[in-house]
Amino acid sequence: MTGREQRPLLLTQGDPAGIGPELTLTAWLRRTDASLPPFGVIADPDHLARVAKALGWDVPIMSVEPPSIKSVFAKALPVIPLTRAVSAEPGKHDAANAASVIESIETAVRLVRAGEASALVTNPIAKHVLYEAGFRHPGHTEFLAALASVGAAQPCHPVMMLWSEELAVVPVTVHIPLADVPAALTTDLIVLTGRIVARELRGRFGLPNPRLALAGLNPHAGESGTMGREDQEIITPAVATLRAEGIEVAGPLPADTMFHARARKRYDAALAMYHDQALIPIKTIAFDEAVNVTLGLPFVRTSPDHGTAFDIAGRGIARPDSLMAAIRLAARLGSRSASP
Ligand SMILES: NC(=O)C1=CN([C@@H]2O[C@H](COP(=O)(O)OP(=O)(O)OC[C@H]3O[C@@H](n4cnc5c(N)ncnc54)[C@H](O)[C@@H]3O)[C@@H](O)[C@H]2O)C=CC1
Numbered sequence: 001m002t003g004r005e006q007r008p009l010l011l012t013q014g015d016p017a018g019i020g021p022e023l024t025l026t027a028w029l030r031r032t033d034a035s036l037p038p039f040g041v042i043a044d045p046d047h048l049a050r051v052a053k054a055l056g057w058d059v060p061i062m063s064v065e066p067p068s069i070k071s072v073f074a075k076a077l078p079v080i081p082l083t084r085a086v087s088a089e090p091g092k093h094d095a096a097n098a099a100s101v102i103e104s105i106e107t108a109v110r111l112v113r114a115g116e117a118s119a120l121v122t123n124p125i126a127k128h129v130l131y132e133a134g135f136r137h138p139g140h141t142e143f144l145a146a147l148a149s150v151g152a153a154q155p156c157h158p159v160m161m162l163w164s165e166e167l168a169v170v171p172v173t174v175h176i177p178l179a180d181v182p183a184a185l186t187t188d189l190i191v192l193t194g195r196i197v198a199r200e201l202r203g204r205f206g207l208p209n210p211r212l213a214l215a216g217l218n219p220h221a222g223e224s225g226t227m228g229r230e231d232q233e234i235i236t237p238a239v240a241t242l243r244a245e246g247i248e249v250a251g252p253l254p255a256d257t258m259f260h261a262r263a264r265k266r267y268d269a270a271l272a273m274y275h276d277q278a279l280i281p282i283k284t285i286a287f288d289e290a291v292n293v294t295l296g297l298p299f300v301r302t303s304p305d306h307g308t309a310f311d312i313a314g315r316g317i318a319r320p321d322s323l324m325a326a327i328r329l330a331a332r333l334g335s336r337s338a339s340p
């Protein structure tokens with residue numbers, strides 16, 4: 001094992017009123033039977049202790065610095081304390097918590113960039129709660145890219161990928177209204193996204209010749225231009241450019257027939273043209289196992305595929321599977337380089 005592999009993983013707090021705190025506690029409680037790699041969480045230790053107590057869970061919590069995470073992990077949940085106290089009630093989101101959510105993410109990025117951790121696993125945030133507090137990034141994906149771009153030679157272009165053993169999907173446009181998708185979709189954006197996906201499937205995921213499939217935008221991929229022209233005018237040229245660069249690409253494919261079991265065997269990642277075209281199939285097939293991975297960053301970031309689930313927060317019934325899958329995938333990807 002190299003020194004790179006031995007560094008711990010860092011979890012962020014996420015929205016403290018959501019299911020992130022209890023999932024973090026559950027993941028730690030299952031650390032042995034689930035063979036989870038050591039992790040620490042950047043949070044308020046007193047808040048986590050209150051969540052554990054309310055659920056009746058015996059989780060010793062220890063405030064640490066990152067180098068101690070590995071030695072503490074077997075006996076207590078290592079917590080890197082935030083500078084502020086958090087007083088959230090499960091299920092009751094509050095913009096007053098935004099500062100702690102943001103501090104946790106910023107601290108995680110600082111520590112991973114300083115080499116103190118091998119990768120980040122973010123707990124879910126409620127975007128509208130952060131917006132209410134003035135947060136100007138659509139979500140983690142773009143915020144992490146902005147943080148990673150500080151001091152970098154050129155800005156990072158982040159790519160969202162939802163990954164499972166069954167299916168990997170990439171929304172080319174992400175958190176924008178559906179009505180804005182056609183204008184946002186350009187050949188350059190699709191090509192850039194395809195290049196980043198192919199590069200990281202080779203480098204981080206170890207696939208020597210990744211196969212991409214590009215969805216069409218319109219019904220039947222435009223039905224030869226009679227049901228919309230974006231498929232022919234925007235997506236087809238992107239396919240040609242990516243192929244000319246030696247990337248194996250199919251498309252534009254009718255989106256309604258590219259996600260059934262036999263079709264999924266023909267590609268390693270599907271590039272979808274908008275958020276729900278990508279996320280509906282994977283959350284239908286693999287809601288408990290899928291992991292959100294941000295490609296295009298100089299570090300690894302994963303996250304569960306689900307959100308804050310305010311409707312069940314604080315009841316101890318949230319399934320930890322996707323968070324645990326995110327922790328395992330972060331450890332796997334963090335041990336490899338992004339480039340082949
Ligand atoms: N990575 C992130 O930070 C993400 C954040 N979100 C945010 O989460 C908030 C809520 O989004 P929703 O669309 O309601 O999605 P959601 O994933 O929070 O909840 C959808 C449904 O799935 C259930 N669910 C979610 N996770 C579960 C788990 N681990 N175990 C059992 N049931 C679970 C919930 O109870 C709810 O009924 C939004 O503000 C959104 O921005 C959504 C997706 C990812």
Ligand SMILES: NCC(=O)COP(=O)(O)O
Pocket residue numbers: 125138139140141142279292303
């Ligand atoms: N629907 C996926 C999602 O909202 C995740 O967004 P991000 O916070 O990871 O950018």
